[in-house]
Amino acid sequence: xxxxxxxxxxxxxxxxxxxxxxxxxxxxxxxxxxxxxxxxxxxxxxxxxxxxxxxxxxxxxxxxxxxxxxxxxxxxxxxxxxxxxxxxxxxxxxxxxxxxxxxxxxxxxxxxxxxxxxxxxxxxxxxxxxxxxxxxxxxxxxxxxxxxxxxxxxxxxxxxxxxxxxxxxxxxxxxxxxxxxxxxxxxxxxxxxxxxxxxxxxxxxxxxxxxxxxxxxxxxxxxxxxxxxxxxxxxxxxxxxxxxxxxxxxxxxxxxxxxxxxxxxxxxxxxxxxxxxxxxx
Amino acid sequence: xxxxxxxxxxxxxxxxxxxxxxxxxxxxxxxxxxxxxxxxxxxxxxxxxxxxxxxxxxxxxxxxxxxxxxxxxxxxxxxxxxxxxxxxxxxxxxxxxxxxxxxxxxxxxxxxxxxxxxxxxxxxxxxxxxxxxxxxxxxxxxxxxxxxxxxxxxxxxxxxxxxxxxxxxxxxxxxxxxxxxxxxxxxxxxxxxxxxxxxxxxxxxxxxxxxxxxxxxxxxxxxxxxxxxxxxxxxxxxxxxxxxxxxxxxxxxxxxxxxxxxxxxxxxxxxxxxxxxxxxxxxxxxxxxxxxxxxxxxxxxxxxxxxxxxxxxxxxx
Numbered sequence: 035x036x037x038x039x040x041x042x043x044x045x046x047x048x049x050x051x052x053x054x055x056x057x058x059x060x061x062x063x064x065x066x067x068x069x070x071x072x073x074x075x076x077x078x079x080x081x082x083x084x085x086x087x088x089x090x091x092x093x094x095x096x097x098x099x100x101x102x103x104x105x106x107x108x109x110x111x112x113x114x115x116x117x118x119x120x121x122x123x124x125x126x127x128x129x130x131x132x133x134x135x136x137x138x139x140x141x142x143x144x145x146x147x148x149x150x151x152x153x154x155x156x157x158x159x160x161x162x163x164x165x166x167x168x169x170x171x172x173x174x175x176x177x178x179x180x181x182x183x184x185x186x187x188x189x190x191x192x193x194x195x196x197x198x199x200x201x202x203x204x205x206x207x208x209x210x211x212x213x214x215x216x217x218x219x220x221x222x223x224x225x226x227x228x229x230x231x232x233x234x235x236x237x238x239x240x241x242x243x244x245x246x247x248x249x250x251x252x253x254x255x256x257x258x259x260x261x262x263x264x265x266x267x268x269x270x271x272x273x274x275x276x277x278x279x280x281x282x283x284x285x286x287x288x289x290x291x292x293x294x295x296x297x298x299x300x301x302x303x304x305x306x307x308x309x310x311x312x313x314x315x
Numbered sequence: 316x317x318x319x320x321x322x323x324x325x326x327x328x329x330x331x332x333x334x335x336x337x338x339x340x341x342x343x344x345x346x347x348x349x350x351x352x353x354x355x356x357x358x359x360x361x362x363x364x365x366x367x368x369x370x371x372x373x374x375x376x377x378x379x380x381x382x383x384x385x386x387x388x389x390x391x392x393x394x395x396x397x398x399x400x401x402x403x404x405x406x407x408x409x410x411x412x413x414x415x416x417x418x419x420x421x422x423x424x425x426x427x428x429x430x431x432x433x434x435x436x437x438x439x440x441x442x443x444x445x446x447x448x449x450x451x452x453x454x455x456x457x458x459x460x461x462x463x464x465x466x467x468x469x470x471x472x473x474x475x476x477x478x479x480x481x482x483x484x485x486x487x488x489x490x491x492x493x494x495x496x497x498x499x500x501x502x503x504x505x506x507x508x509x510x511x512x513x514x515x516x517x518x519x520x521x522x523x524x525x526x527x528x529x530x531x532x533x534x535x536x537x538x539x540x541x542x543x544x545x546x547x548x549x550x551x552x553x554x555x556x557x558x559x560x561x562x563x564x565x566x567x568x569x570x571x572x573x574x575x576x577x578x579x580x581x582x583x584x585x586x587x588x589x590x591x592x593x594x595x596x597x598x599x600x601x602x603x604x605x606x607x608x609x610x611x612x613x614x615x616x617x618x619x620x621x622x623x624x625x626x627x628x629x630x631x632x
Contacts, residue, residue: 159609247455
């Protein structure tokens with residue numbers, strides 16, 4: 035009996051390994067293939083016989099994309115928009131999240147639910163009026179305007195995720211500081227935020243990745259090179275100049291490098307944060 | 316006045332009463348502090364979410380065309396909603412949305428569940444695999460779309476090449492140009508992109524199931540499939556419900572991936588509601604009708620969420 039059970043455990047372990055290795059391959063293969071395409075020469079991409087492992091390499095696609103297409107400007111715009119988005123979330127979201135985590139007050143549950151429900155509003159329904167409002171305020175086609183628009187779906191996410199990390203920070207240290215005469219805000223900045231530092235960083239990274247990747251709002255709310263972000267720019271290049279595959283692949287790889295680096299750096303804390311928020315929510 | 320000051324231990328100088336740090340410190344001791352902390356974010360969300368949404372709903376009852384300024388803003392009551400009833404594209408989009416959302420989510424759930432169950436065995440070396448499996452979820456739609464467009468390309472797509480080599484295909488196929496395969500191909504891309512979301516949430520849920528339950532089931536002689544059906548899935552019910560709702564909201568609301576892959580074509584074979592509303596606004600500049608389409612989408616979504624939560628609660632009792 036015991037033997038068959040350990041035998042079947044071994045069998046299931048093997049199946050688990052097989053499934054995970056297969057899935058990991060499926061998940062990573064498109065990225066590897068895109069990278070390979072970005073370092074192949076044109077004749078090796080457009081060919082009758084598929085070349086799986088190239089023997090000739092070139093960084094020409096990267097050089098051409100960087101020098102000819104205005105891609106640096108697009109990346110710069112995305113960086114600015116992403117930074118401003120994270121900054122707005124940090125300034126307004128951190129204190130809101132702290133309030134939800136530490137205080138019990140009338141309307142707390144309803145307000146928290148409200149922060150969740152706003153995510154149900156269709157993006158298209160918001161984008162059209164946002165377009166008109168921003169035009170009136172002169173925020174259309176500006177990095178700041180786009181960042182403000184991003185907070186519509188990223189700020190609620192930021193507040194909910196960060197709340198999980200604040201909840202996990204022990205309350206005793208805070209009480210001790212309060213007894214020693216610290217004000218509430220003093221305790222918040224000197225005790226709670228430093229304890230939840232890793233969570234705060236992970237939450238910021240999550241929001242930064244989402245802002246960096248965003249396409250639809252950027253497509254509607256930016257109209258010129260002055261504030262256009264890289265996803266919109268790349269997509270426009272595909273439509274306008276029949277972008278060669280090598281260059282498109284190079285653009286994709288350049289754009290996802292920051293995402294993958296950031297994800298790798300904070301994935302452990304970030305995964306914990308997403309799941310903690312979800313378990314409670 | 317001076318007597319009152321003398322009574323409180325630290326005597327206030329003029330600078331002290333203006334010192335912003337001190338003022339905020341004192342403010343933080345009042346009983347409105349928690350509301351003050353919420354004020355900035357609540358104002359911001361009101362400005363960028365609630366106000367535009369209400370404005371958009373109101374717009375759906377007016378004539379609003381950017382390319383035809385005459386008569387803009389005129390109240391037209393339910394004209395746009397009536398038009399929807401006889402608009403064949405609306406009905407096609409509605410049906411496609413149902414197919415797109417249900418197939419994608421069913422597959423994402425299945426793959427996500429299998430991955431989470433396998434990862435939950437905590438076998439040595441699987442931590443790295445977990446990271447690799449989660450990566451697609453964090454990639455931008457634009458890049459995910461083009462990666463797959465490259466692999467499925469009718470002339471130089473690697474997937475075509477592999478399928479021909481192993482004999483599943485006679486010749487290279489233009490997956491996104493054929494109305495019978497475009498939706499299926501798009502669903503494959505979407506599942507690849509978003510199944511890690513289910514893996515993430517289900518993994519978190521699995522950690523919360525007490526291992527005693529499985530030990531007891533082992534003693535009773537329940538096999539792995541019986542344990543999955545009788546313990547794991549019922550214990551995960553809440554988290555699965557939450558994951559499904561969040562995914563449905565995401566999929567119904569955002570046309571991004573289909574916009575990049577197919578723009579709704581060929582024909583109308585991948586036209587979904589969010590994409591139709593988006594094109595109505597972005598291409599035809601008919602903001603009134605686009606608003607009405609979005610409102611209908613929102614109402615359907617709310618209705619779905621309500622019924623779904625009711626059903627999953629009823630099952631729990």
